[in-house]
Structure formats: C-alpha cells, structure tokens
Amino acid sequence: MPRSARRALLRSLVCCAAVAVSGAAWAQSGKTVRILVGFPAGGGTDAIARTLADRLKDELGATVVVENKPGAGGQLAAQALKASPPDGSTFFISHDHTITILPLVMKNPGFEPARDFVPVAGFASFVNAFALSPGTPAKSLDDYVGWVKGQGQGKGVVGVPAPASTPEFLVKVLGEKFKLDLTPAPYRGSAPMMGDMLGNQIAAGVGSVPDFIENHKAGRIRVVALGGAKRQPTLPDVPTLAELGVSGFEDLPYYGFFAPAGTPKAAIDQFSQALAKVITVPEVKERLTNLGLAVEFMSSQQLASRERDYAKSWTEIIRKSGFQPQ
Structure with missing residues (x-):
C-alpha cells in the first residue's frame, strides 16, 4: 500500500476510534447531553426538539434532555450556548431566525455565529x-x-x-x-x-x-x-405568497444544530452521525413531515453554506426594507 494511502487509512481509523471512545465515555459516565431550545414549551421548535431527543438518546448512548430558554427570539438560548463548555455536552437547535436574522437586525446580540458557534448538522427546511x-x-x-x-x-x-x-x-x-x-x-x-x-x-x-x-x-x-416557491405536500390547498403576488419569500428557512466553538470534532461527528440516522427512522420522519418540515440531512459544511446563502439574501431584504439594526 502506498505511503499516502496508509496515512489516509490511519487518519480514518483514528477518527473512528475517537468517535467510538467519545460515545463509550458518554455511556459509561452517564453523561447528559443538553439540547437548548430558544422558545417556550408547546411551540413548533420544542415539539421538533423533543421528537429528535427521544431517539438521539439511543444513538448517543447518553441521557438527552431538552432545555427551554425562551426569550428574545432565541437570543437567550444562543447566549447560553456561547457560555457552555465546549465538551460535546451542549447543542442548540435553531432555525434561521436566531442564527441568521438576529445578527443582521441587532447591533449587539451577544454572540457572533461565525466566531462563537460551530455548525453541527442540519436536518430540515420549512416555510x-x-x-x-x-x-x-x-x-x-x-x-x-x-x-x-x-x-x-x-x-x-x-x-x-x-x-x-x-x-x-x-x-x-x-x-x-x-x-x-x-x-x-x-x-x-x-x-x-x-x-x-x-x-x-x-x-x-x-x-x-x-x-x-x-x-x-x-x-x-x-x-x-x-412562503416557498411551491405548494407544500402537507397543505396542498394553501396557495403560496408568490401565487398571491407577494414575492421575496421563496427562499426556504432551515433547521439545524449548533455547538459552542471549540467543541471536539469527534463529538460533533458523533452527534451528526446520530442525527443522520434518527431522521431516517420512519416514525421520526413521519412526525417531522406532519409538523410541516421537509426532512433533509445537511452536513456541517452544508449547513454552514446554507446559513451563508440565507444571510446574503436576507441582508438585501432587510436593507431594502429600511430597517435599522437596533
């Protein structure tokens, strides 16, 4: 085997071992994984978080709890994520508002996504x-x-x-x-x-x-x-805004998980892999679909790209509206 191939294989084995050790450590230590939700219990994001948490606990081999920190459109939960130790124990489930829109409409939201957070994985879009x-x-x-x-x-x-x-x-x-x-x-x-x-x-x-x-x-x-460019399968009789002559809302918002900056790659990879499995479970996918989500897995890199593109389009929408950051 060529030396370059051996090095690549070794890196792959080390990475897999790190993820396995991380999972084993979680299970053996009885570690608790927190999923922060920036909105009250009973809302759409809370329902989604609890649906995923119920299955993630088995994939991660850890206790998974949903922790609601409502207020300021998810700002308080995002600040709590920033203050959390980057040890793989805390993740933040968020849609576009907290991660993309808040930094565009607030002068000082108390966090800077590119600096303070790392995208873990995305799992859905919605309208x-x-x-x-x-x-x-x-x-x-x-x-x-x-x-x-x-x-x-x-x-x-x-x-x-x-x-x-x-x-x-x-x-x-x-x-x-x-x-x-x-x-x-x-x-x-x-x-x-x-x-x-x-x-x-x-x-x-x-x-x-x-x-x-x-x-x-x-x-x-x-x-x-x-919103959206086409009618939704779950609400086929409801027209889009575009059909009604209201343009600018065709770009689909997203849902994803984020972790504090500095979280070990092994922990991020394990959570991402667990999420990728969970959203393919028929009951989970059906529940998310019935909640109005288009289920689609996005890797860390894909989620980061989606966030950048969404921020770019909304920067222009906010500019045209004349809204001044507060």
Whole structure:
C-alpha cells in the first residue's frame, strides 16, 4: 500500500476510534447531553426538539434532555450556548431566525455565529405561513385584506413569534403590498402567540408551518398563505405568497444544530452521525413531515453554506426594507 494511502487509512481509523471512545465515555459516565431550545414549551421548535431527543438518546448512548430558554427570539438560548463548555455536552437547535436574522437586525446580540458557534448538522427546511384566528370571518388572504379595510382605516394587528423576525418583515411587506396599516405584535415564541390566536385576542399571525399545522388540521385556525416557491405536500390547498403576488419569500428557512466553538470534532461527528440516522427512522420522519418540515440531512459544511446563502439574501431584504439594526 502506498505511503499516502496508509496515512489516509490511519487518519480514518483514528477518527473512528475517537468517535467510538467519545460515545463509550458518554455511556459509561452517564453523561447528559443538553439540547437548548430558544422558545417556550408547546411551540413548533420544542415539539421538533423533543421528537429528535427521544431517539438521539439511543444513538448517543447518553441521557438527552431538552432545555427551554425562551426569550428574545432565541437570543437567550444562543447566549447560553456561547457560555457552555465546549465538551460535546451542549447543542442548540435553531432555525434561521436566531442564527441568521438576529445578527443582521441587532447591533449587539451577544454572540457572533461565525466566531462563537460551530455548525453541527442540519436536518430540515420549512416555510412560514400566514394564519387567521377562528373568530376572523375571512377565509383567504384576499378576504382578510378586504375585512381589514372594512374595519376602518385599514388597520390590523398581526402576531409574530419574535421581534425583528422573518414573520415581522412579512407583515410589513403585506401591509405595503395591500396598502394596509398592519402592526406586528411580537411574542416570546409561537406558543403564547397561538394562545392569543385561539382566544381571538389577535385576528391573524405569521409563523412557521410547524407552529400552525396541528391547529390548522384540527380546524381551530386557518392557514391561508405560505412562503416557498411551491405548494407544500402537507397543505396542498394553501396557495403560496408568490401565487398571491407577494414575492421575496421563496427562499426556504432551515433547521439545524449548533455547538459552542471549540467543541471536539469527534463529538460533533458523533452527534451528526446520530442525527443522520434518527431522521431516517420512519416514525421520526413521519412526525417531522406532519409538523410541516421537509426532512433533509445537511452536513456541517452544508449547513454552514446554507446559513451563508440565507444571510446574503436576507441582508438585501432587510436593507431594502429600511430597517435599522437596533
């Protein structure tokens, strides 16, 4: 065997051994792996995290706990990740808002993703949705526009799960498009927003499909428009925003896991490999799909590339909106 091939084989064996030792150490020491969630229990991200955690514990040979740190659109959880020891015991499940959008709309979010975090793996993409509360008489986005205009001066309030988020920008775009005076009402996550929607405290809300889909299927709310370039298999009768003349929301947000910078590559590789297996389990994939996710594994490098591309497109959207970082 050529020397270069022997060196490559040795590196591969060392890497595999490191991952195996890491997993064995987790199992033998009774180590606990934390998955940080930046939103309250009961929301879409929380449901996804708990679905994955239930299976990851077997693949990792460790206790896996979901730890909710709600507040500021995931900012508190991201700061907690930054402060966590880089020993492979703490991971952060996040969608685009915390990792990509927050650093673009805040002068000092308390973390810098490229410096403080390392992408571990991605597992899904999704779309955002515009939904109506049960007491709202409108049955479609056009109906809603007409209904708001008929309420006097075209004023309306739309819930969003976090301030300065993709849903908030969507509310502003819809207001401009349909000449409405729409005010986004930020919440501490989708769960409290959904509570107010179900109680008819607000007439409409914007959030991810996972936030809305179960209540939509149960007939408690109505999803009337979706982001993305094409209709979603889980909601085939709901038109896209593009179909309704609202452009700029075709790029799909993503879900992924991140770890503190400096986390050993062996721990990152093991978690990534475990996640890749878990999302192929039929029950897990079905559950995630039913929550409105398009399940797709992304390696650390692919997740980093996806984040960079998403940040680039949203930098332009935010610039055009005239929004100034706060």
